[in-house]
Amino acid sequence: MTDAALADNPAPPRPFAGFERMLAFRYLRPRRKEGFISVIAGFSFAGILLGVAALIIVMSVMNGFRKELISKILGISGHVFIQAMDQPLTDYEELAKRFEQIKGVRQAIPVINGQVLVASPFASTGALVRGVREADIRRLESISRNIRAGTLDNFDSGEGIAIGQRLADQLGVRAGDKLTLLSPNGPASPFGQTPRRKVYNIAAVFQIGMSEFDSSFVYMPLKEAQIYFDRDNDVSVIELTIDDPEQAERISQIAIDVAGRPIITSDWKIRNQTFVGALEVERNVMFIILTLIVMVAALNIISGLIMLVRSKSRDIAILRTMGATQGSILRVFLMTGASIGISGTLAGLVIGVFIARNIDGLKNFFSWLSGRDLFPATLYFLSRLPAIVDWREVLTVVTMAIVLSLLASLYPAWKAAKLDPVEALRNE
DSSP states (O other), rough: OOHHHHSSSSSOOTTHHHHHHHHHHHHHHOOGGGGGHHHHHHHHHHHHHHHHHHHHHHHHHHHHHHHHHHHHHHHOOOOOOEEEEEEOOOOHHHHHHHHHHHHTEEEEEEEEEEEEEEEEOOOOEEEEEEOOOOOHHHOOOOHHHHEEEEETTTHHHHHEEEEEEHHHHHTTOOOOEEEEESSSSEETTTEEEEEEEEEEEEEEEOOOBBHHHHEEEEEEEEEEEHHHHTSOOBBEEEEEEESOOOGGHHHHHHHHHHHHSSSEEEHHHHHHHHHHHHHHHHHHHHHHHHHHHHHHHHHHHHHHHHHHHHHHHOOOOHHHEEEEEEEEHHHHHHHHHHHHHHHHHHHHHHHHHHHHHHOOOOOOOOHHHSSSSSSOOOHHHHSSOOOOOOOHHHHHHHHHHHHHHHHHHHHHHHHHTTTHHHHHHHHH
């Protein structure tokens, strides 16, 4: 083909060429008479920004809640629980050694559990007593690393007990003071069963960070717990802590074979099934609700672009008569709508990640500003507001928002590309 022929039949412009981008971004800045379209575009941008930011923040907080609550629950009560079937666990020391030989088991702790009434000169409340050996309570890092007052030294030899910080605050006591423990299951008498009552020194005060545990747990030396609860040298349960909590069911089956005697096993998933399931349901529902914000913003993009196409019908007709293809017109309006969605998504990403990473500090600031505790530990069970940013979830949210924005822009862009230039100019 000659140069003259090439000049008469120029090659079509490349997709997303410079003039297409220039027109798309020019339409994002409409003239004064198109101010209402600009308002709709602004609302679309704000809606996508808020939707993406809210999704990232809420999902991060839900991840933090789940991890903090489960880690604190498992950190204090183990992953697999071994109980007696046909005879008491009087051989708990031997069984604990056997279970610790299982690959993946970090420790096996014999425990005595019992409910008591704890009383001080100022108040009284119910509590759960856990009888453990000194070596075992020191291996419970959630306790041994969070001693706020007193010490665990000589825990086995004395009659001292360890209590949670919130329980100490409720009773108005501190390390070194005395507490009275009353159990309804006392010795039998001619008049029936009498309550058992004994006074103990407070050897240590711990703070796990989960209000339910800090306000209700009392740790007692194992031998003393056997005497107090009238146990015949046995324990209530042997708790296994394992390296991977997700392997609890497999470890339970191995423990049955290793025990060499009939036992009953359960794991943390079974004991906390309702709680973990409720967290998962709440998380999924919040994701669906907040996704609706992004969808509403995407619908605003559709309405804004349709109005823009109608107001620019004369411009579209002129562009078509000058040689612009249907593909060029489609790409111009597709970029216009997508620019609103992508810019809103990126802004929401930055704001959402920033707030999620600084959520606890922002909570403290607004609590100080309002003069109220916006996150009471007694209600939410945690002393701080946790948040964990899962970048896979962030990527899912960002991808979803961008795809919705592109889909919302597709129909108005298609309508603009299909516009008949003759009819458009005739209506003008």
